[in-house]
Amino acid sequence: EAKIQDLVPEPDAAALRRSIEYHLKYTTGKDPSAATLTDWRLAVSRAVRDLVIAPWFETTQRVYTEDQKRVYYLSMEFLIGRLLEDAILNLGLDDKLRSIVGNFDVDYAALLTDEPDAALGNGGLGRLAACFMDSMSTVGLAAYGYGIRYNHGLFRQSFENGWQAEEAEDWLRQTHPWEFERPEAHYPIGFGGAVSVDGAKATWTPAETVLAVGYDTPVPGWRGRWSNTLRLWSAKPEREFDLEPFNRGDYMAAAAPSVLAETISRVLYPDDTTAQGKELRLKQEYFFTAASLADIVRRFLAHHDDVAKLPQSIAIQLNDTHPAIACPELVRLLMDHHGQPFETAFEIARGCLHYTNHTLMPEALERWPTDLMGRVLPRHMALIERIDDHHAKSVKRPESVKILDGGEVRMGDLAFIGARRVNGVSALHTELMKQTVFKDLHELHPERVVNQTNGVTPRRWLYNCNPALRSLLNDTIGETWVTDLDRLEALLPLADDTAFRARFAAAKDTNKRRLADHLKHSMGITLDPTAMFDIQIKRIHEYKRQLMNILHAAALWNAIRQNPEKNWAPRIKIFGGKAAPGYVMAKLAIKLINDIGATINKDPAMAGRLQIVYPPNYNVSMAELLIPAADLSEQISTAGMEASGTGNMKLSVNGALTVGTLDGANIEIGEAVGSDNIFIFGLTAAEVAATRAAGYDPASHIAAEPRLAEILEQIASGAFSPDDPGRYTDLVTNLREHDWFMVAADFSSYWDIQSKIDEAWHDRDGWHRSAVLNTARMGWFSSDRTIRGYARDIWNAGTAY
């Protein structure tokens, strides 16, 4: 097999050094003696970016000349994180650049972390899209990502007296060196207005139009041998500036056109739980979807003339329902711009579209009021009615199956009916999808639903973020695991090798000390790296049950004080996660974690036994620091509610043991690593459903679990909030009377499994053995495997590697 380096000749150090100096002087216009850290970072970024250009152009050329089928991944979110270190490691330049930058007397580590995160997403869905982009390039699949170039990504989180505070994120304040503006890639996007129909021909005359302008970011695969494109759309006014009002001194009116237009791509909605139904959100969804489809059809027609052939040439993936307007939009383009009759247009469109569902939470399923849809997108509203009608006629469907219901457009049903394939993101989730939200549609179209269990990129989430383990793996089994993660199985026999286990444990210890140093520096707190790092990092949500985790911590606090002599495993519970700004219960949970944490951390009896840590502003870069340092991975959602999870995969492949419910991908992780190497507890999804159906009485469970009863009483009486004793009254009442997420039902089982974990921790060798087996058996959870699954089962597209 050709050595990768031969494909992309590595630049020698001198050439790299010259390129950095060139960019500092001539692109940034800075004399090295006056350059700031950011100037150096921009210069290094541009020097590295230059190396991605050739394979980028080659990829584009090759895809054109071979007329390869293209995949278009449409997502409202791409939770990318930082790009410089990822590109450097992808191209194998880290050692060279570390010394070159050092010779310029610049702190290499500081230069890498000077880059702001591209936080263009909320959580799982957005990060999955970013992992998929990396994998599509690495396996050599011709793909484009399409999204929105938000000026402001996910808010910055800080804690004010333990309460979450939000601040606008501002990643574009500095130049973003990885994007190329594409003024030529611009499309007018219409809103509102009216539709005139003469005969079969309909003409939509929008009331307002904004321009969508594309910004391209190259997405280099492993070793940069293939590079796809991420095209993000920015909203611009058709007319930059209105001189007339300006001349009469009405400056606001003069600027209004651009302010209004740019609002569309100004900020990411920080909500990943509840579809708010805001008009601006709908406009964002249509804006990027319409611009992407216009760009896709233009590119197709550049080399093809028969739109009926579209499904052979392209496959479009809808990342949840957020781009589901793509179905009526593509039908509109094919009918109104390419003269296709409705039935043909619909079949062509459906032949191109594929929909991924990421949640079964009713409140997260988008349903747009028909009057809002009709006002903002009148032509589409008419076509949605036609699609619904056409479906009703083409299949004998039960009354319950309909897109239009109670004055709302059900975007999940529209996406399902308008797609060729629909997939869930874990085996359990896909089954539950077929049994619940899409039960009737699945019965009508039994061939349409397939499963594609999520995955994560082993580049960012192992090779890049865990240098200690990376070098141990490379030394032990070579480097091929990076693009073929199943090769980690070569570690299996080494789980029984004491020397290897010791080196594996040493890598974990290195990562724990690195995290401890970082938190010492950023929060002024001291962590004992020999303690168990028990980590729960994800968006704050009641179904993810951070509450149950902190209730366990409080019960542990009581138990340790009641029995200080017992051989408690020293434990540091680390939380990370943001709450949607409007999500009151989630924000209360954050405050409770900080309140209980403050009480535990100032209790001398807890020294060396229990500590609570909650660093603010959890994001991709912080995850890259926390995940390699984890001993225990908390995946404790109410069974049936976490579609998959991806943090669970990242933590396990980095040698953390999982404590979790049989939910989402936890089940498949358990099957892969073996039941001896994972801690499963709690009700199953079926038991949760049955318990609900039978009528769930949390109070009876609380009465039967004195530890829980005691802690709830303490919380309700203000033991952790002396400054506001009644702060948690509602929270405790809700738990005692409703507890929709079954914290009370699962608490005893959770307490028991955590005691088992305490014992397991004392058998350090046994723990390390399980940790090695976790890493060794996580090959399946590479997003390369997931993408190969989509290419085979959904897109019918080839991969070069």
Ligand SMILES: CCc1ccc([C@H](C)CC(=O)N[C@@H]2O[C@H](CO)[C@@H](O)[C@H](O)[C@H]2O)cc1
């Ligand atoms: C309309 C508001 C909104 C925005 C985003 C979402 C996302 C679908 C929420 C999300 O990120 N879901 C997560 O997707 C991951 C990737 O598939 C899964 O691993 C997680 O289990 C799922 O919660 C729902 C509702």
